[in-house]
Amino acid sequence: MSKFEILQYNTHKSKDEVMATFLRDPEVLQASVIAIQEPWKNEYDDTTHQPSRLTHQLLYVRAIDGEVYDLYIHNIYNEPKLPTFDLLNRELLRIGRSWTIGHLILGDMNVHHPAWGGPGTKIDSEGTYLLEIMDRHKLELTTEEGIITWERG
Template sequence: MEIDAIIQNQLAQNPTQSYPMTDTNILQYNCGNSNGDKAKPGFDSIDPSRFPILAIQEPMVTERNPGYTYTPRNYRTSRPVSLGMRVVFMIHDKVPLTAWKHVSATDYTELLQVSLNGTDLQIINIYSPPGPPSAPTIDKWEELEQVLRQTKPGNLLLIGDLNCHHPAWGGRRIDPEPRADHLIKRLERFQLTLLNQPGTATWGRGGRDSTIDLGFATPGLIPMVMKYKPHPE
């Protein structure tokens, strides 16, 4: 399922910029290791004028072709593709190379810095595997904490597939997991606030659904976030 994260740029649009934007629209999408034939039509239907930045989790990278994952036309990956990577950004080529910077990455986390129309934005993309519900932390907490410590003061958006459950995002019918409680408390130390609407499903299969794709933002960014919810298919 795709998630729209639309961030309104509150500064004046610069008409001389080669890719002027009043909104920074980010499409978050977990491919489930299948962005080949199954996901290709969806990828190719993306309007780059609306979504110049794609935050991808679980891209398909095979042993047969370890340096390749399908990328929509005129998009480039934020870093070289490699076997085992679970996150990557895809950025439309009309976004100037000087407007974004790959800061750091592991197979499961990536930090991107974007500067558009005078607004600086840091984006963390994360995939944390499911793991046992009784675990004290999400599977990739140590990697996430490390990349959080690399961020600078300012606008920060954290998005990804966290694979943990809590009523704060899953709704009142969901029992809180220890790892989700830990995530909330630790992210508060980095002044990150949840963007999800409680009970809005972000994953569905075979009649089942859940909320595992999450978004968090720092206080200065909250008023700019126009929408963080599933993208209509």
């Protein structure tokens, strides 16, 4: 079986400085999954309907050899003051889970909790809510405790 590698990146809506450079890297394109949060969007749109208003993430999955298994990949950008985690919970309930159905949840959650931030990390209510959703759906946190997930510059 081939190696399953996931690359995740928040490009902060930057086209040329971040996103284009990232996607031109040949090593990046070898990943099984490339998940981008806050991608650059071409603002020119001559329509009046915006179906992607609430969420707009990019996801590229490269086919790999392996067993038949449904893997739902939820690429999340949790914009403050939007019901992102409520929507995630509803989607997990709708899809369900079994030995042939799995879920991979990744993204820029914009929440804090010692479970991933390590000792001394401020606990916010949305971080606790995300953990409750994970418990409810028997999901496992794979981010190492205390690992730096964001740095300025």
